[in-house]
Amino acid sequence: xxxxxxxxxxxxxxxxxxxxxxxxxxxxxxxxxxxxxxxxxxxxxxxxxxxxxxxxxxxxxxxxxxxxxxxxxxxxxxxxxxxxxxxxxxxxxxxxxxxxxxxxxxxxxxxxxxxxxxxxxxxxxxxxxxxxxxxxxxxxxxxxxxxxxxxxxxxxxxxxxxxxxxxxxxxxxxxxxxxxxxxxxxxxxxxxxxxxxxxxxxxxxxxxxxxxxxxxxxxxxxxxxxxxxxxxxxxxxxxxxxxxxxxxxxxxxxxxxxxxxxxxxxxxxxxxxxxxxxxxxxxxxxxxxxxxxxxxxxxxxxxxxxxxxxxxxxxxxxxxxxxxxxxxxxxxxxxxxxxxxxxxxxxxxxxxxxxxxxxxxxxxxxxxxxxxxxxxxxxxxxxxxxxxxxxxxxxxxxxxxxxxxxxxxxxxxxxxxxxx
RNA sequence: GUGGCCGUAGCUCAAUGGUAGAGUCCCAGAUUGUGAUUCUGGUUGUUGCGGGUUCGAGUCCCGUCGGUCACCCCA
Numbered sequence: 016x017x018x019x020x021x022x023x024x025x026x027x028x029x030x031x032x033x034x035x036x037x038x039x040x041x042x043x044x045x046x047x048x049x050x051x052x053x054x055x056x057x058x059x060x061x062x063x064x065x066x067x068x069x070x071x072x073x074x075x076x077x078x079x080x081x082x083x084x085x086x087x088x089x090x091x092x093x094x095x096x097x098x099x100x101x102x103x104x105x106x107x108x109x110x111x112x113x114x115x116x117x118x119x120x121x122x123x124x125x126x127x128x129x130x131x132x133x134x135x136x137x138x139x140x141x142x143x144x145x146x147x148x149x150x151x152x153x154x155x156x157x158x159x160x161x162x163x164x165x166x167x168x169x170x171x172x173x174x175x176x177x178x179x180x181x182x183x184x185x186x187x188x189x190x191x192x193x194x195x196x197x198x199x200x201x202x203x204x205x206x207x208x209x210x211x212x213x214x215x216x217x218x219x220x221x222x223x224x225x226x227x228x229x230x231x232x233x234x235x236x237x238x239x240x241x242x243x244x245x246x247x248x249x250x251x252x253x254x255x256x257x258x259x260x261x262x263x264x265x266x267x268x269x270x271x272x273x274x275x276x277x278x279x280x281x282x283x284x285x286x287x288x289x290x291x292x293x294x295x296x297x298x299x300x301x302x303x304x305x306x307x308x309x310x311x312x313x314x315x316x317x318x319x320x321x322x323x324x325x326x327x328x329x330x331x332x333x334x335x336x337x338x339x340x341x342x343x344x345x346x347x348x349x350x351x352x353x354x355x356x357x358x359x360x361x362x363x364x365x366x367x368x369x370x371x372x373x374x375x376x377x378x379x380x381x382x383x384x385x386x387x388x389x390x391x392x393x394x395x396x397x398x399x400x401x402x403x404x405x406x407x408x409x410x411x412x413x414x415x416x417x418x419x420x421x422x423x424x425x426x427x428x429x430x431x432x433x434x435x
Numbered sequence: 436g437u438g439g440c441c442g443u444a445g446c447u448c449a450a451u452g453g454u455a456g457a458g459u460c461c462c463a464g465a466u467u468g469u470g471a472u473u474c475u476g477g478u479u480g481u482u483g484c485g486g487g488u489u490c491g492a493g494u495c496c497c498g499u500c501g502g503u504c505a506c507c508c509c510a
Contacts, residue, residue, distance in 0.1 A: 023501070066510095076510070078436095096510040124510085129436085131504060140510095211506095268509055287509080315510075352468050387470035402468065413470070 024128075024136025034339050036139070039318050040121055042167045043141040047119040050160045052143055055118045057100035063090035065099045081125045093125035097142040097315065098298075105146060106303045114147030114309075117156075133287045133320040144313030149296060154275050155249030157312050161279060161290055162258045164316060168325055169334035172257040175289060175324075179277045180265035182293075184242060188234055189224075198224050203266045206231060210264070235263045246275075271295045275312065281324050289324060290316035343394025345375035347430070350386040352402030360401040363408070363423055367399075370427050387413075397433075399426065 021027050028036060044054065063082060081093040094100060097120055105116065120142045130136060141164065145157045158177060165175050182203070189199040205220050214228050221227055238261050240247070250256045259277075267276045276293030292314025300308040325331040347367055351360045360376060367374040375393060377386055383400075390398045391413060400409040401423075408426060410419045412433070421429050 020501075076508085079508080079510090098510065126508095126510085128508075130502090131506095134509085207509095271510095291509090350469080383468045384470070386468095389470085391470045398469080400468075409469095411469075416470085418469090 022136070024130040026135065026137065030344075031339075034342070035322065035335070036318065038335055038338055039168075039321060040139070043119075043121055043164060043316075046163045046167045047141075047143060047160065050117070050156070050163060052117040052119040052160065055101070055104065055120050056122060057094070057097075057104060057120075059094055059123070060085075060091050061094050061100060063092050065103060066092060066095070079126045079128055081127055094122070095124055095126045097122060097124070097140065098144075098295075098313070099302075101142070101144060101313075102299055102302050105309065106299060106307045109146075109307055109309060115153065116144070116146040116309075118146070119143040133317075133323055135319055139318040141316045141318075142313060144311055146299075146311040147309045149294075149310035151245045151249065154246055154294070154312055155253070157292070157314065158259070158277060159250070159253055159255060161277075161292070161314055161316065162255050165279065165289065168321070169331040170324070170328065171330070173282060174328055174331070175258070175279055175281050177259045177277055177279050178262035178265045179243060179246070179259055179275065180261070180263045181242065181275050182266060182272055183274050184239075184263060185266065192224075192226065194224055200270065202226065204268075206264060206266050207268060238263045267291060267293055269293075271298045271301075273297055277314070279316070283327075285327070286320055286323060289320050290314055340394070343373070343396075345390070345393040345395045346373040347375075347397045347399060348386070348390030348393060348395040349374060349376040350383060350390065350398050350400045351377060351380075352383050352400050354380050356401050356403075356405050359405055359423070363399065363401060363426070366427070367430075370430075372430065387411075397430070 026032070047054070063080075066077065066080060076095070080095055083091060085091050101118070101120070109116070121139065122142070123137055123139050125137050127136060128134065143157060143160050145153050158179075162177060185203060185206070186196075186199055189202055194202060202221070202224055205217055208217065209228070209231065217228050221231070240261065243261050247256065247259065247261075250259050265276055265278050267278070272293040273296045274294040277291065278288040279290040280288055292312065294310070294312045296310040299311060325335055349360055349364050349367070351357055364374050364376050375395070377389065381389075387398060395413060398411045398413055400411065402409075404420065406423050407420050408423045410421065410426070410429060410433075411417070412419075419429070
Protein backbone atom coordinates (compact mmCIF):
# COMPACT_ATOMS: atom_id res chain seq x y z
CA UNK A 16 0.00 0.00 0.00
CA UNK A 17 0.87 3.67 -0.01
CA UNK A 18 2.87 3.17 -3.20
CA UNK A 19 5.57 1.51 -1.16
CA UNK A 20 6.08 -1.38 -3.52
CA UNK A 21 9.35 -2.36 -5.14
CA UNK A 22 9.81 -1.12 -8.68
CA UNK A 23 8.41 -3.24 -11.52
CA UNK A 24 10.56 -6.27 -12.15
CA UNK A 25 12.43 -5.90 -8.85
CA UNK A 26 12.05 -8.19 -5.87
CA UNK A 27 12.05 -7.97 -2.09
CA UNK A 28 13.71 -10.90 -0.40
CA UNK A 29 11.89 -11.91 2.78
CA UNK A 30 13.44 -14.57 5.02
CA UNK A 31 12.08 -17.49 2.98
CA UNK A 32 13.11 -15.78 -0.28
CA UNK A 33 16.61 -15.18 1.03
CA UNK A 34 16.83 -18.80 2.11
CA UNK A 35 15.84 -19.94 -1.40
CA UNK A 36 18.30 -17.55 -3.00
CA UNK A 37 21.03 -18.79 -0.68
CA UNK A 38 20.23 -22.35 -1.68
CA UNK A 39 20.74 -21.55 -5.37
CA UNK A 40 23.92 -19.55 -4.82
CA UNK A 41 25.44 -22.14 -2.50
CA UNK A 42 24.75 -24.85 -5.08
CA UNK A 43 26.31 -22.85 -7.91
CA UNK A 44 29.38 -22.05 -5.88
CA UNK A 45 29.87 -25.58 -4.59
CA UNK A 46 29.66 -27.19 -8.04
CA UNK A 47 31.86 -24.59 -9.71
CA UNK A 48 34.55 -25.05 -7.07
CA UNK A 49 34.25 -28.81 -7.41
CA UNK A 50 35.08 -28.37 -11.12
CA UNK A 51 38.17 -26.33 -10.42
CA UNK A 52 36.68 -22.92 -11.18
CA UNK A 53 37.51 -19.90 -9.03
CA UNK A 54 35.21 -17.00 -8.25
CA UNK A 55 35.54 -13.45 -9.56
CA UNK A 56 33.34 -10.39 -9.39
CA UNK A 57 33.23 -6.86 -10.71
CA UNK A 58 31.35 -3.62 -10.13
CA UNK A 59 27.60 -3.28 -10.52
CA UNK A 60 28.09 0.06 -12.21
CA UNK A 61 30.18 0.37 -15.36
CA UNK A 62 31.07 3.06 -17.83
CA UNK A 63 28.73 3.25 -20.82
CA UNK A 64 31.77 2.93 -23.07
CA UNK A 65 32.19 -0.68 -22.02
CA UNK A 66 28.83 -1.59 -23.55
CA UNK A 67 28.83 0.88 -26.42
CA UNK A 68 32.13 -0.47 -27.68
CA UNK A 69 31.02 -4.06 -27.78
CA UNK A 70 27.70 -3.46 -29.45
CA UNK A 71 28.28 -1.14 -32.36
CA UNK A 72 25.15 -2.46 -34.01
CA UNK A 73 23.23 -2.95 -30.80
CA UNK A 74 21.07 0.11 -30.39
CA UNK A 75 18.40 -2.26 -29.14
CA UNK A 76 20.68 -3.56 -26.41
CA UNK A 77 21.72 -0.07 -25.36
CA UNK A 78 18.03 0.77 -25.06
CA UNK A 79 17.68 -1.88 -22.37
CA UNK A 80 20.38 -0.45 -20.14
CA UNK A 81 19.72 1.28 -16.86
CA UNK A 82 21.76 4.26 -17.87
CA UNK A 83 22.36 7.66 -16.29
CA UNK A 84 24.85 10.45 -15.78
CA UNK A 85 26.57 10.35 -12.41
CA UNK A 86 27.52 13.36 -10.29
CA UNK A 87 30.88 13.46 -11.98
CA UNK A 88 29.21 13.87 -15.39
CA UNK A 89 30.19 10.34 -16.38
CA UNK A 90 27.84 8.28 -18.53
CA UNK A 91 27.32 5.04 -16.61
CA UNK A 92 25.10 1.97 -16.68
CA UNK A 93 24.11 -0.85 -14.35
CA UNK A 94 25.63 -4.05 -15.70
CA UNK A 95 23.23 -5.97 -17.98
CA UNK A 96 25.56 -8.98 -18.29
CA UNK A 97 28.95 -10.19 -17.13
CA UNK A 98 30.89 -10.72 -20.33
CA UNK A 99 32.07 -7.12 -20.91
CA UNK A 100 33.24 -6.79 -17.31
CA UNK A 101 34.92 -10.17 -17.50
CA UNK A 102 36.60 -9.28 -20.78
CA UNK A 103 37.92 -6.05 -19.27
CA UNK A 104 39.28 -7.87 -16.24
CA UNK A 105 40.93 -10.56 -18.33
CA UNK A 106 42.48 -8.09 -20.75
CA UNK A 107 43.91 -6.03 -17.88
CA UNK A 108 45.56 -8.83 -15.91
CA UNK A 109 45.56 -12.03 -17.92
CA UNK A 110 49.36 -12.32 -17.72
CA UNK A 111 49.11 -12.65 -13.94
CA UNK A 112 47.28 -15.96 -14.20
CA UNK A 113 48.21 -19.38 -15.44
CA UNK A 114 46.14 -20.61 -18.39
CA UNK A 115 43.58 -21.78 -18.81
CA UNK A 116 41.53 -19.40 -16.71
CA UNK A 117 38.55 -21.16 -15.14
CA UNK A 118 36.52 -18.35 -13.67
CA UNK A 119 32.96 -18.13 -12.43
CA UNK A 120 30.87 -15.33 -10.99
CA UNK A 121 27.57 -14.92 -9.21
CA UNK A 122 26.17 -11.46 -9.78
CA UNK A 123 23.00 -9.46 -10.16
CA UNK A 124 22.16 -7.81 -13.47
CA UNK A 125 19.78 -5.13 -14.64
CA UNK A 126 17.85 -4.87 -17.89
CA UNK A 127 15.07 -2.45 -18.64
CA UNK A 128 12.56 -4.82 -20.23
CA UNK A 129 8.91 -5.66 -19.63
CA UNK A 130 8.87 -8.55 -17.23
CA UNK A 131 7.29 -11.89 -18.04
CA UNK A 132 7.66 -15.51 -17.02
CA UNK A 133 11.30 -16.17 -16.22
CA UNK A 134 12.37 -12.60 -16.82
CA UNK A 135 12.68 -9.70 -14.39
CA UNK A 136 14.50 -6.39 -14.44
CA UNK A 137 16.93 -7.42 -11.76
CA UNK A 138 18.06 -11.02 -11.70
CA UNK A 139 20.98 -13.07 -10.51
CA UNK A 140 23.10 -15.05 -12.88
CA UNK A 141 25.74 -17.71 -12.55
CA UNK A 142 28.41 -17.21 -15.21
CA UNK A 143 31.30 -19.54 -15.96
CA UNK A 144 34.05 -18.98 -18.48
CA UNK A 145 37.04 -21.00 -19.56
CA UNK A 146 39.67 -18.85 -21.29
CA UNK A 147 42.93 -19.65 -23.03
CA UNK A 148 42.03 -23.08 -24.37
CA UNK A 149 40.34 -23.62 -27.72
CA UNK A 150 40.16 -27.41 -27.48
CA UNK A 151 37.21 -29.74 -27.48
CA UNK A 152 38.35 -30.78 -24.02
CA UNK A 153 37.71 -27.23 -22.83
CA UNK A 154 34.27 -27.26 -24.46
CA UNK A 155 33.40 -30.49 -22.68
CA UNK A 156 34.76 -29.23 -19.37
CA UNK A 157 32.64 -26.09 -19.44
CA UNK A 158 29.46 -27.82 -20.57
CA UNK A 159 30.01 -30.51 -17.96
CA UNK A 160 29.95 -27.76 -15.38
CA UNK A 161 26.59 -26.61 -16.72
CA UNK A 162 25.29 -30.17 -16.46
CA UNK A 163 26.78 -30.51 -12.99
CA UNK A 164 25.08 -27.34 -11.80
CA UNK A 165 21.68 -28.56 -12.94
CA UNK A 166 22.20 -32.03 -11.50
CA UNK A 167 23.16 -30.42 -8.19
CA UNK A 168 19.57 -29.25 -7.78
CA UNK A 169 18.19 -32.73 -8.29
CA UNK A 170 17.45 -32.58 -12.01
CA UNK A 171 18.04 -35.70 -14.09
CA UNK A 172 18.17 -36.57 -17.78
CA UNK A 173 14.38 -36.71 -17.61
CA UNK A 174 14.22 -33.06 -16.59
CA UNK A 175 16.64 -31.25 -18.87
CA UNK A 176 18.86 -31.55 -21.91
CA UNK A 177 21.75 -29.56 -23.34
CA UNK A 178 21.35 -28.89 -27.05
CA UNK A 179 24.64 -28.54 -28.89
CA UNK A 180 25.17 -26.70 -32.12
CA UNK A 181 27.98 -25.04 -33.99
CA UNK A 182 27.90 -21.80 -35.91
CA UNK A 183 30.80 -22.94 -38.10
CA UNK A 184 28.64 -25.73 -39.48
CA UNK A 185 26.12 -23.13 -40.54
CA UNK A 186 28.70 -20.70 -41.86
CA UNK A 187 30.25 -23.44 -44.03
CA UNK A 188 26.84 -24.46 -45.31
CA UNK A 189 25.79 -20.90 -46.06
CA UNK A 190 29.12 -20.04 -47.68
CA UNK A 191 28.67 -23.03 -49.97
CA UNK A 192 25.24 -21.61 -50.84
CA UNK A 193 26.77 -18.33 -51.83
CA UNK A 194 26.01 -16.21 -48.76
CA UNK A 195 28.60 -13.67 -47.74
CA UNK A 196 29.23 -13.07 -44.05
CA UNK A 197 26.60 -10.38 -43.68
CA UNK A 198 23.95 -12.49 -45.37
CA UNK A 199 24.93 -15.48 -43.24
CA UNK A 200 24.37 -13.43 -40.09
CA UNK A 201 20.92 -12.47 -41.29
CA UNK A 202 20.10 -16.10 -42.02
CA UNK A 203 21.24 -17.14 -38.53
CA UNK A 204 18.77 -14.67 -37.06
CA UNK A 205 16.05 -16.33 -39.13
CA UNK A 206 17.10 -19.81 -38.02
CA UNK A 207 16.74 -18.58 -34.45
CA UNK A 208 13.03 -18.07 -35.17
CA UNK A 209 12.33 -21.30 -37.06
CA UNK A 210 9.87 -22.59 -34.50
CA UNK A 211 8.27 -19.27 -33.66
CA UNK A 212 7.27 -17.77 -36.97
CA UNK A 213 5.02 -19.11 -39.72
CA UNK A 214 6.88 -20.83 -42.52
CA UNK A 215 5.56 -18.59 -45.25
CA UNK A 216 6.86 -15.43 -43.62
CA UNK A 217 10.24 -17.07 -43.02
CA UNK A 218 10.41 -18.24 -46.62
CA UNK A 219 9.82 -14.67 -47.73
CA UNK A 220 12.74 -13.51 -45.61
CA UNK A 221 14.96 -16.30 -46.90
CA UNK A 222 14.17 -15.75 -50.58
CA UNK A 223 16.70 -12.91 -51.08
CA UNK A 224 19.39 -15.31 -49.86
CA UNK A 225 18.29 -18.05 -52.23
CA UNK A 226 17.16 -20.35 -49.45
CA UNK A 227 13.96 -21.97 -48.18
CA UNK A 228 12.80 -23.19 -44.81
CA UNK A 229 12.69 -26.73 -46.18
CA UNK A 230 16.38 -26.54 -47.08
CA UNK A 231 17.29 -25.28 -43.61
CA UNK A 232 15.27 -28.00 -41.95
CA UNK A 233 16.91 -30.60 -44.17
CA UNK A 234 20.34 -29.37 -43.07
CA UNK A 235 19.30 -29.50 -39.42
CA UNK A 236 17.93 -33.02 -39.86
CA UNK A 237 21.15 -34.15 -41.55
CA UNK A 238 23.36 -32.77 -38.76
CA UNK A 239 26.63 -34.58 -39.25
CA UNK A 240 27.42 -36.44 -36.03
CA UNK A 241 31.05 -36.83 -37.14
CA UNK A 242 31.58 -33.17 -36.52
CA UNK A 243 30.44 -33.56 -32.91
CA UNK A 244 31.89 -37.02 -32.35
CA UNK A 245 35.01 -35.92 -30.44
CA UNK A 246 32.95 -33.71 -28.15
CA UNK A 247 30.26 -36.32 -27.61
CA UNK A 248 32.94 -38.85 -26.76
CA UNK A 249 34.10 -36.60 -23.93
CA UNK A 250 30.62 -36.72 -22.43
CA UNK A 251 30.50 -40.46 -23.01
CA UNK A 252 33.70 -40.85 -20.98
CA UNK A 253 32.24 -38.76 -18.15
CA UNK A 254 29.01 -40.72 -18.13
CA UNK A 255 27.12 -37.58 -19.16
CA UNK A 256 26.23 -38.54 -22.72
CA UNK A 257 22.51 -38.70 -21.97
CA UNK A 258 22.47 -35.04 -20.98
CA UNK A 259 23.45 -33.70 -24.39
CA UNK A 260 22.14 -33.89 -27.91
CA UNK A 261 23.00 -32.25 -31.22
CA UNK A 262 20.47 -29.72 -32.48
CA UNK A 263 21.61 -27.33 -35.17
CA UNK A 264 18.52 -25.17 -34.76
CA UNK A 265 20.30 -23.57 -31.81
CA UNK A 266 22.27 -20.55 -33.03
CA UNK A 267 21.89 -17.99 -30.18
CA UNK A 268 21.24 -14.34 -30.76
CA UNK A 269 24.59 -12.79 -30.05
CA UNK A 270 26.90 -11.82 -32.87
CA UNK A 271 30.15 -12.57 -31.04
CA UNK A 272 29.77 -16.36 -30.92
CA UNK A 273 32.29 -17.97 -33.23
CA UNK A 274 31.72 -21.72 -33.04
CA UNK A 275 30.14 -24.09 -30.57
CA UNK A 276 26.93 -22.80 -29.04
CA UNK A 277 24.56 -24.54 -26.63
CA UNK A 278 21.43 -24.07 -24.58
CA UNK A 279 19.90 -26.01 -21.72
CA UNK A 280 16.16 -26.67 -21.88
CA UNK A 281 13.70 -28.28 -19.55
CA UNK A 282 12.37 -31.47 -21.13
CA UNK A 283 8.84 -30.20 -20.75
CA UNK A 284 9.77 -27.23 -22.94
CA UNK A 285 7.47 -25.18 -20.76
CA UNK A 286 9.87 -22.32 -20.27
CA UNK A 287 12.61 -20.34 -21.90
CA UNK A 288 16.17 -21.67 -22.00
CA UNK A 289 17.61 -22.45 -18.58
CA UNK A 290 21.14 -21.62 -19.61
CA UNK A 291 23.01 -20.71 -22.74
CA UNK A 292 26.50 -20.05 -23.95
CA UNK A 293 29.13 -20.71 -26.52
CA UNK A 294 32.54 -19.99 -27.92
CA UNK A 295 33.70 -16.41 -28.40
CA UNK A 296 37.25 -16.86 -29.60
CA UNK A 297 37.64 -13.39 -31.12
CA UNK A 298 35.99 -11.15 -28.54
CA UNK A 299 39.01 -10.47 -26.35
CA UNK A 300 41.21 -9.73 -29.35
CA UNK A 301 38.55 -7.40 -30.75
CA UNK A 302 38.08 -5.52 -27.49
CA UNK A 303 41.80 -5.21 -26.82
CA UNK A 304 42.67 -4.27 -30.41
CA UNK A 305 44.62 -7.48 -30.70
CA UNK A 306 46.85 -7.11 -27.67
CA UNK A 307 45.17 -10.01 -25.87
CA UNK A 308 44.22 -12.96 -28.00
CA UNK A 309 42.62 -15.67 -25.90
CA UNK A 310 40.04 -18.17 -27.09
CA UNK A 311 37.14 -18.46 -24.71
CA UNK A 312 33.94 -20.32 -23.99
CA UNK A 313 31.34 -19.45 -21.40
CA UNK A 314 27.75 -19.70 -20.32
CA UNK A 315 25.23 -18.01 -18.11
CA UNK A 316 22.40 -19.39 -16.02
CA UNK A 317 19.79 -17.21 -14.33
CA UNK A 318 18.09 -17.59 -10.98
CA UNK A 319 14.56 -16.89 -12.18
CA UNK A 320 14.04 -19.71 -14.67
CA UNK A 321 16.02 -22.13 -12.51
CA UNK A 322 13.82 -21.26 -9.54
CA UNK A 323 10.68 -21.78 -11.62
CA UNK A 324 11.85 -25.19 -12.80
CA UNK A 325 12.74 -26.26 -9.27
CA UNK A 326 9.24 -25.33 -8.13
CA UNK A 327 7.69 -27.31 -10.98
CA UNK A 328 9.83 -30.42 -10.55
CA UNK A 329 8.80 -32.43 -7.47
CA UNK A 330 12.18 -34.12 -7.07
CA UNK A 331 14.02 -30.80 -7.17
CA UNK A 332 11.50 -29.03 -4.98
CA UNK A 333 11.71 -31.70 -2.30
CA UNK A 334 15.49 -31.54 -2.36
CA UNK A 335 15.36 -27.80 -1.83
CA UNK A 336 12.81 -28.06 0.96
CA UNK A 337 14.93 -30.66 2.73
CA UNK A 338 17.96 -28.41 2.48
CA UNK A 339 16.07 -25.39 3.77
CA UNK A 340 14.49 -27.42 6.57
CA UNK A 341 17.94 -28.54 7.67
CA UNK A 342 18.84 -24.93 8.42
CA UNK A 343 16.15 -23.78 10.88
CA UNK A 344 16.13 -20.34 12.45
CA UNK A 345 17.08 -22.01 15.72
CA UNK A 346 18.29 -25.48 16.64
CA UNK A 347 17.92 -24.94 20.35
CA UNK A 348 15.31 -22.85 22.14
CA UNK A 349 15.99 -22.01 25.75
CA UNK A 350 12.73 -21.97 27.69
CA UNK A 351 12.83 -19.72 30.73
CA UNK A 352 10.32 -21.38 33.02
CA UNK A 353 11.02 -19.11 35.95
CA UNK A 354 12.00 -15.48 35.55
CA UNK A 355 14.13 -15.85 38.71
CA UNK A 356 16.55 -17.87 36.58
CA UNK A 357 16.71 -15.47 33.61
CA UNK A 358 20.32 -14.51 34.41
CA UNK A 359 21.39 -18.17 34.46
CA UNK A 360 19.46 -18.74 31.22
CA UNK A 361 21.27 -15.85 29.52
CA UNK A 362 24.58 -17.37 30.50
CA UNK A 363 23.49 -20.70 29.11
CA UNK A 364 22.30 -19.13 25.84
CA UNK A 365 25.64 -17.42 25.41
CA UNK A 366 27.61 -20.62 26.06
CA UNK A 367 25.47 -22.55 23.57
CA UNK A 368 26.03 -19.85 20.95
CA UNK A 369 29.76 -19.84 21.62
CA UNK A 370 29.71 -23.60 21.10
CA UNK A 371 28.23 -23.04 17.66
CA UNK A 372 24.55 -23.84 18.24
CA UNK A 373 21.86 -21.73 16.66
CA UNK A 374 20.15 -20.68 19.85
CA UNK A 375 17.17 -18.47 20.60
CA UNK A 376 15.15 -17.59 23.69
CA UNK A 377 12.30 -15.27 24.78
CA UNK A 378 13.27 -11.64 25.33
CA UNK A 379 10.26 -11.15 27.61
CA UNK A 380 8.59 -13.22 30.28
CA UNK A 381 6.18 -15.59 28.59
CA UNK A 382 4.12 -18.60 29.49
CA UNK A 383 5.93 -21.90 29.16
CA UNK A 384 3.34 -23.21 26.71
CA UNK A 385 3.85 -20.21 24.47
CA UNK A 386 7.61 -20.67 24.63
CA UNK A 387 7.33 -24.26 23.49
CA UNK A 388 5.08 -23.15 20.66
CA UNK A 389 7.69 -20.61 19.59
CA UNK A 390 10.40 -23.29 19.77
CA UNK A 391 8.30 -25.47 17.51
CA UNK A 392 7.62 -22.72 15.02
CA UNK A 393 11.29 -21.83 14.78
CA UNK A 394 12.03 -25.42 13.81
CA UNK A 395 14.17 -26.10 16.87
CA UNK A 396 15.23 -29.69 17.59
CA UNK A 397 15.67 -29.18 21.32
CA UNK A 398 14.09 -27.10 24.03
CA UNK A 399 16.24 -26.53 27.10
CA UNK A 400 14.15 -25.62 30.15
CA UNK A 401 15.78 -23.40 32.75
CA UNK A 402 13.86 -23.07 36.02
CA UNK A 403 13.53 -24.39 39.54
CA UNK A 404 15.70 -27.42 38.94
CA UNK A 405 18.78 -25.24 38.36
CA UNK A 406 21.68 -26.09 38.36
CA UNK A 407 20.09 -28.95 36.42
CA UNK A 408 18.18 -28.25 33.19
CA UNK A 409 15.62 -30.28 31.30
CA UNK A 410 16.19 -31.07 27.65
CA UNK A 411 13.22 -31.94 25.51
CA UNK A 412 13.62 -33.39 22.04
CA UNK A 413 10.72 -31.68 20.35
CA UNK A 414 10.07 -34.25 17.64
CA UNK A 415 9.81 -37.20 20.04
CA UNK A 416 8.70 -35.26 23.13
CA UNK A 417 11.30 -37.22 25.08
CA UNK A 418 12.65 -35.37 28.08
CA UNK A 419 16.00 -35.68 29.79
CA UNK A 420 17.61 -33.90 32.72
CA UNK A 421 21.29 -32.95 33.07
CA UNK A 422 23.44 -30.56 35.04
CA UNK A 423 23.77 -27.35 33.00
CA UNK A 424 27.51 -27.87 32.83
CA UNK A 425 26.97 -31.21 31.10
CA UNK A 426 24.60 -29.81 28.48
CA UNK A 427 27.25 -29.30 25.81
CA UNK A 428 28.35 -32.92 26.11
CA UNK A 429 24.73 -34.14 26.01
CA UNK A 430 24.03 -32.17 22.86
CA UNK A 431 27.20 -33.37 21.19
CA UNK A 432 26.27 -37.01 21.62
CA UNK A 433 22.61 -36.40 20.79
CA UNK A 434 23.52 -34.58 17.64
CA UNK A 435 25.57 -37.41 16.15
C1' G B 436 7.54 -0.35 -27.59
C1' U B 437 2.56 -3.56 -28.83
C1' G B 438 -1.52 -6.66 -27.18
C1' G B 439 -4.79 -10.23 -23.92
C1' C B 440 -6.37 -11.18 -18.93
C1' C B 441 -6.40 -9.42 -13.84
C1' G B 442 -6.44 -5.69 -9.46
C1' U B 443 -11.73 -6.41 -2.97
C1' A B 444 -8.69 -7.46 4.61
C1' G B 445 -1.43 -9.08 5.64
C1' C B 446 -2.60 -13.75 2.32
C1' U B 447 -6.34 -16.91 -0.83
C1' C B 448 -10.91 -15.44 -2.67
C1' A B 449 -16.76 -14.27 -2.49
C1' A B 450 -20.58 -10.40 -3.28
C1' U B 451 -27.69 -9.92 -10.11
C1' G B 452 -25.92 -2.18 -10.66
C1' G B 453 -28.93 -2.02 -4.33
C1' U B 454 -26.25 -2.38 3.61
C1' A B 455 -18.55 -5.01 1.55
C1' G B 456 -18.24 -10.91 3.35
C1' A B 457 -15.80 -15.92 4.29
C1' G B 458 -11.55 -18.77 5.15
C1' U B 459 -6.64 -18.28 6.63
C1' C B 460 -2.75 -15.69 9.07
C1' C B 461 -1.50 -12.71 13.18
C1' C B 462 -2.53 -11.10 18.45
C1' A B 463 -4.90 -12.32 23.21
C1' G B 464 -7.42 -15.78 26.46
C1' A B 465 -9.43 -21.02 28.07
C1' U B 466 -7.84 -21.75 37.18
C1' U B 467 -0.04 -19.59 36.75
C1' G B 468 6.08 -25.37 34.26
C1' U B 469 5.32 -28.25 28.43
C1' G B 470 4.45 -27.22 21.73
C1' A B 471 0.86 -29.62 16.06
C1' U B 472 -5.64 -30.33 17.53
C1' U B 473 -9.94 -27.73 19.69
C1' C B 474 -12.88 -23.51 21.68
C1' U B 475 -13.65 -18.08 22.59
C1' G B 476 -12.52 -13.06 21.61
C1' G B 477 -9.90 -9.20 18.74
C1' U B 478 -7.20 -6.03 14.89
C1' U B 479 -7.16 -5.09 9.59
C1' G B 480 -10.59 -2.02 3.77
C1' U B 481 -10.49 5.57 0.61
C1' U B 482 -12.76 -2.31 -3.24
C1' G B 483 -4.95 0.13 -6.74
C1' C B 484 -5.58 5.49 -8.12
C1' G B 485 -8.39 9.46 -10.90
C1' G B 486 -12.46 10.81 -13.72
C1' G B 487 -17.37 9.54 -16.07
C1' U B 488 -22.53 7.19 -16.56
C1' U B 489 -26.50 6.34 -12.78
C1' C B 490 -31.35 7.76 -7.82
C1' G B 491 -27.35 4.32 -6.49
C1' A B 492 -20.79 1.66 -8.96
C1' G B 493 -16.54 -3.46 -6.03
C1' U B 494 -19.72 -4.37 -10.48
C1' C B 495 -20.59 -0.45 -16.50
C1' C B 496 -17.24 3.28 -19.56
C1' C B 497 -12.45 6.15 -20.13
C1' G B 498 -7.66 7.18 -18.32
C1' U B 499 -3.61 5.94 -15.22
C1' C B 500 -0.52 2.87 -12.10
C1' G B 501 0.61 -2.07 -10.85
C1' G B 502 0.43 -7.59 -11.58
C1' U B 503 0.51 -11.55 -15.14
C1' C B 504 1.06 -13.81 -19.91
C1' A B 505 2.42 -13.35 -24.99
C1' C B 506 4.86 -10.44 -28.96
C1' C B 507 9.69 -7.68 -29.55
C1' C B 508 14.34 -8.94 -27.61
C1' C B 509 17.18 -12.39 -25.23
C1' A B 510 23.58 -10.52 -23.38
